[in-house]
Amino acid sequence: MKKVSLVFLMGLLGVLFGELNAQRFSLSGHVSDKRNGESLIGVGIFIKNTTTGVVSNSYGFYSLSLNQGKQNIVVSYIGYELIDTVLNFEQNITLNFELSESIKELKEVVVKAERAQENVTSTQMSVVSLSSKTMKQIPVAFGEVDVLKTLVLMPGVKSSDDGGSTLSVRGGGRDQNLIMLDEATVYNASHLGNLLSVFNNDALQNLEFFKGNMPAQYGGRLSSVIDMRMRDGNRKHYGVSGGIGTLSSRLTVEGPIVKDKGSFILSGRRAYIDLLTKAMHAIDDTSPVVPYYFFDLNLKANYNLNDRNKIFVSGYLGKDVFEMNSADDNYETRMAWGNYTGTLRWNSVLSDRTFANLTLLISNYNYSFGNTLKYGEPEKESKFDWKADLLDYSLKYDVDFYLNEKHTIRAGLVNTLHKFNPGRVIGHNDTMKYNFRIPMNRAMEHAFYLSDEFKVSPKLTVEMGLRYSLFQNMGKTDAYVLNREYITVDTMSYDKWEIFHHFQSLEPRLAFTYRTGENSSVKAGYSRTSQYVHVASNSNVGSIIDIWVGSNKNIKPQLADMYSAGFFMNALDNKLETSVEVYYKDMYNQIEFREFATPQFNEHMDEDFRFGKGRSYGIELFVKKATGDFTGWVSYTWSKTEKKTKDIQEKGWYLSPFDRTHDLSLVAMYNISPRLSVSGNFQLKSGRPFTSPALRYQYGEITYPDGNKEGGAVIPYFPGRNNDRMPVYHRLDLGLTWKGKPGRRFYSEVNVSVFDVYNRSNPMSINFRPDEDNKNITKAYEQTFLGFMPAITWNFSF
Amino acid sequence: MKTTLYIFLAAVIALTGCSEYEKEISWELDDYPDMLVVEGVITNEFKQQTVLLTKSSPYFDTQAPKTISGAGVLVREGSNTYFFTESSTNKGLYLSDIAFSGEPSKTYELEVTLQEPLNGLRDYDAVSKMPEGIDLDTIICEIYEMPDLGFEEDEEDKDTTILSIMFYGKEPDDPNNYYTARIFQNKTCWNANVKEVFLFNDDNNNGNNYDYFIGIENVQAEDTIMLEIRSVEKNYYDYVNGIKLIDESGDAYSMIGPAANAVGNISGGKALGYFCTAYVSRATSFAVDMRGKK
The missing domain is CATH 2.170.130 (Ferric Hydroxamate Uptake Protein; Chain A, domain 1)
Structure with a gap:
């Protein structure tokens, strides 16, 4: 692996130095939405009728190298009017484009025929x-x-x-x-x-x-990677928008800080399950009160310091709260969990060809759970409080260097300080006190990357990248030494900030695109990825009580090698995008948990981890229609995902809980009129694997002195992990949106949606247990969670 | 913890109108060959020790477990060999030919030879070392008012009292002791089902004289309460814990992961059940009603 990576790096540098002397002019700038001044991401800027072009980056910046003389430049973005302009290059040009949203995509054919066919030409697949x-x-x-x-x-x-x-x-x-x-x-x-x-x-x-x-x-x-960008907020004028839904309501305020120089957006959402059920309870006292709510707050502000420098501040805060008191106040319980994040960014255009971004980040997930029980005379109290959290501080520096029309270089580094506090429980009752803490620990995660998107010829583009990552465990903490049976045999104590263990990894990333025709290409890629933080939970669904832990001597980093290839083709004047992709992925140090483990509750959490291999392969088909009154897509996946963990199953591979052989989704949206649209999605997929019993036996009888026997429990015997499969999953959801008249200051729309239209009520789980009256009769039961469910939302903006 | 999670989920379901419900379904299961089931216990009580041999059945069978007769059963301890003979009245139950009491720190080895092989195996064995245990001295049983948690329950089933049991007895000085406990109320076992057996260990309280708290409901003043504590090996403790957790696992929202087996110690899991040793201690007292007393 190291040799491969070295060859990679040398090849990359060699190519770069060979090209450094080439001199051309540049066209650079930002692309934004004319209506609100927000940056537009992924806009194609290219020379008409050629494959030479770039796509605006996450901040709307682009830079393109061109030859001297007149050039016909096209700027295109789906849903926006095309810009087609001729520029004369005698020097470097800085030009900011403002795109207008197309009212109706009448020029669809033209637009599509001239756009850069990003899905076909880019090296990115998947x-x-x-x-x-x-x-x-x-x-x-x-x-x-x-x-x-x-x-x-x-x-x-x-x-x-x-x-x-x-x-x-x-x-x-x-x-x-x-x-x-x-x-x-x-x-x-x-x-x-x-x-x-x-x-x-x-x-x-x-x-x-x-x-x-x-x-x-x-x-x-x-x-x-799911990379989400928050809106910048309207740079032109103030606006308020929001919505009232069945479960929650939203309100967003945005506007310029200084017109065309900076803007802000503040958006909030709150679920009112608690308030609704309280109101319902007031009318009908048999109706239960559900003391639960959640809220989210998003805030972002940005400001152009000058033409070349821009700063952004953004943050997120969200929490779920469930709190309940008994009628006589003798029992109270409270659960709360949530995230907060903060981002401070400084974009700078260092030259016409160089864009840099410095980012400071903070990220936290926390949860707490506590309850208090008062009883007896004189009053006694049983109480416990449990808290856990994870906190990250990161510093990132990324540079995009648009060297010439053949090379776009990206480089950067990121340093993160992780602080894991997996759990602390403090409690007492009238006879004992307890106070235990799963050892807190810190870790530093560093990474450096370098990549080159190299247009070798008009037909062939190669993206070569290399990422180096380093993970360091630090004190102050107690680290457990486990024996082969995963039992703690020793505890090592480390001082604050003392680095006591590290892992490193070289991660080559390689992608090719070869254009096989005007509207088609073949792509292939290889990537190695590594992961140093893991969720310590035995639930596949995800739970509130998810602790994240860092790798350490007992928990090795997860690694994966993925190979993929695909054929991409646009048809019908680019109105239809189609693709076929195949992939094969090998995964190492895959985490499973000891049977019946609840690592979140285990003071010696490392003992619950088990490790194995994983492999996944599949073929994915995708057809998408992105423009016109009728839009939507069809996606189908055939895949297989298996795991092999000696401690879970002695021999052989078993299915991953996420394995679904067939998976089909249909999504369709249709504008009946400019003000009325309908949408629907249908899913049909193989049931997910689960573990079912084959045998049963009885154990645990007690015999009373009179010879009577009692208590033998019926116990199932499971022949293997995920040996069975849930019934086929299918579901249809429909939606209808009725928009208010356009062009008015106050705009509103009503959205009606129906989940699970024909009430399939897909089972969530299947359980097996003896009959309550006769334990010799054992039965299977299925649990359903969601079924037919209509909802209505009213959205507005002014 | 789990209760609160369920209340939370139930509440969400009630509110959102989600149709969470359960229905019986017919489901086909894999065929699998039957296996031997062993339930053998050697205690420190002087008595004829017992080993029960039965057979597993397909999961959806409707009959009581089939017993296994005619097997050769013996237990070795050092140079001693105790032979077991099948009871004439209880098929499948093998009693030691002579009464004896197990002793802490001694290792007992079970050997079972079947007349007909099951799942291709005729000979089975298992080993268990008897741990040190608590010698109960006294217990104090007090009845308190059950706090009204405000959950909707049938009036008939509603618990109105809670029983606090404090027990006093010397816990071994060495750490890593594991216990199961059953409570008998007027000679009926309150938690007879092995899935309801209490489990505790000395992780937080090694070597101390007393300090445990167990709460059970619906006890009357003057009821006779007997506490039985068994000191067992960690592996057996884990086995019982597994049995208790099986029903909670596998569920979509389960926090303890996929359904899994409670793994016993018979021939490395080739047979089901367990051969264990247990240091048993019991103490009895009357329940005292503390309601209204200062």
């Missing part, structure tokens, strides 16, 4: 880009627009459960997705016991999702 506008149209449970649930409709992405926002990407675990909001990691992306994601769509601008072949600037997770 990538999905979604705007908040698209996400808004897709019907989902509770009528709540949800970015993570939209991703489940993409090929290669599985969800562990109904309506859930836990993702498994190409066979990866649920902790193997790097979920970022303005570059800050969001560790627990779920509200409401995993039914909704924490991302308020009103505050989101864009999402990029890499399900493989991660570019070298991303790392730290094995399977995927």
